[in-house]
Amino acid sequence: MDAPMTDHLSTVRHVILVLSGKGGVGKSTVASQLALGLKHAGKKVGLLDVDLCGPSVPKMFGVEGNDIHQCPEGWLPVYVDKEQRLGVMSIGFLIEGKDDAVVWRGPKKNAMIKQFLSDVVWRDIDYLVIDTPPGTSDEHITVIESLKSYCPDGALLVTTPQGVAVGDVRRELTFCHKTGVPVLGIIENMSGFACPCCGEVTNVFSKGGGEALAKQSHVPFLGCIPLDPQLAQSSEEGKDFQELFAQSPTYTALNEVLQKLIAVDKDF
Template structure:
């Protein structure tokens, strides 16, 4: 049964993070009381908690073995990253999930780790749902028979409530998602992340590393201003030891709803995603054109791939999914057949 707002989910929102007893709030750039840099970082200078944090126990996170055990039956774990906001990363995550879920034999989950701006529930049409709690843990919200989602949106009393949290508390909730959600046996876990190379990315990477992450799909748009930030994301992946499955160029053209002709809106001034992938030595997974009906489908929480199977955008998404399948060692024709969706 769904928990009441006064039960575990709402209680968690109001609860402090599991940290040492601090005498003052964490500063804006706090490395976290449990971090190896606690009490030693630049943000620690002059902080009333400096001595407390410096003397707190350090070492490997004791919850990592629990997370590894919880995710042991999830076959593939894929991160969706982008250093730039507004490139359609969450939209792409939902399209990727729906594409994998077109195979009825596959079980697919999407974990929304954008704590401040969760959008996956809206795009999947389950915004009004709440998390179900049982003795086995939190249950994902089911979108279809084989597609589920987890997001902080399911825990908020009102859908317009702002989540005003510092890094340590965000990281704590991400850990809850990975440790306490009853993922069970699944084929794909797609982790949608916020823009940038911030706390959430470091937390997800460190918590998932032991359980085995297949890699990251990096999303960009053709303009140089987007590629500039995506280069930083690629560098982050290399430094953090995250395998890059490939680069996707989103919004690479505009699909006319009437004649289906594709024309360029955001023209690549420096070669776009394909050239960036070649320069950085990473696979180029494909280009996905901008179809206005994608946004409409997300607004109504529908599957664009099912509603408009003959759109150039749908065919491009299928091509990208087959390319991702190859990168994770799956047979593309078994994951998503090359024939048009029906």
């Protein structure tokens, strides 16, 4: 018989939700890099991918095709390192073919998310980062209601500089306020282009939308992450960008975001 949900999540010290108002803003990339940064900081981390229709986390860590194993307590996460300091769980591990679509109605999606939250055995991790679908759907409400008794640290909102994306994040902020989820801060992703040759960051899109929204909404602005071909390639190939490109401006930006995020919550 599976252990109750409290046995799996009660020992998790910090829970961070990564949200975005729309798709394509790099939410999964930010979640993955946050998990990697915490691991490199010496923490034991879990990354839960509940974007059921677009599971990208297994590919980003080069663990596509791995099988999920069960122990008497429940499902074991797939570890991406030999030291087992970063474990991931995703619907991508349960789909037979990588091109298969998840064609489920809301109740089945919600049941799957509840099972992920109750049955994955994280074994005393320091941080659980949850990569959510875009928008403010039933899946988000299921996650928040399931986590309510564990008092998650809060939500990290990801946007791009363009006004359309910022407008969607504004609605995401309203969702967080209505559901009682603390907002840890806003990240402006794809803010400028980081040249892989010279390292210079050039502003090719508009800039500052995320920072302006954070100021207007009285929530922390955690920083800008540039659009970086090296980061994109590392994610495509399942490699550790932070280990390979520690001298890049994007690594510096990611580290600054991580340090600000840690400073937002005094318990971190």
